[in-house]
Amino acid sequence: MGALLFASVTILILAGFYVACSFILALSGVLIFFVMIFVAKFLFFYIREVMSKDQRPPVAGPMFNELIHFSKLFDYQASLAQKNITYRIILPSQSHIYTADPINVEYILKTNFANYCKGEYHYEIMKDLFGDGIFSVDGEKWCHQRKLASYEFSTKVLRDFSTSVSKIMLQN
8 A cells, every 4th residue: 555655646746747847848938939039129120220321320239238337337338428429229129319419418408409308208217206397297397397497597596506615615
């Protein structure tokens, strides 16, 4: 009786290992399939962006480079800006443009500001931190927030602030 019980338990354990191994292999196969699809999509988008002949800034690399250099991200982006004053970082479905060119900054923030809205995507990300403040909204809400902030950046307020800071610095 004991031998029969031992044999049946052994068979159940071996069958469990066989089923578990098959399940793990199937799961890892599905995971590898999705990873391969993601890599293929990213490579297609990346190669298409690099090879494009239209007048867009040069590609500095994929977003993965920023993740690799995350501990020194500012230094990494400064080194990219030294090579190309305006450049793009590629994501799997879009590209982000970075610029250190004063002419481009003025064009984006002043001359053609209406064409560079943040959009619903960025609003949803930033609203938890900034609420409906100037850094997260567009349109009329942005104009209202800018008007409120402009009072704090008037010549008199800045002059008074710099005077008080200078006095404190001179006392120390």
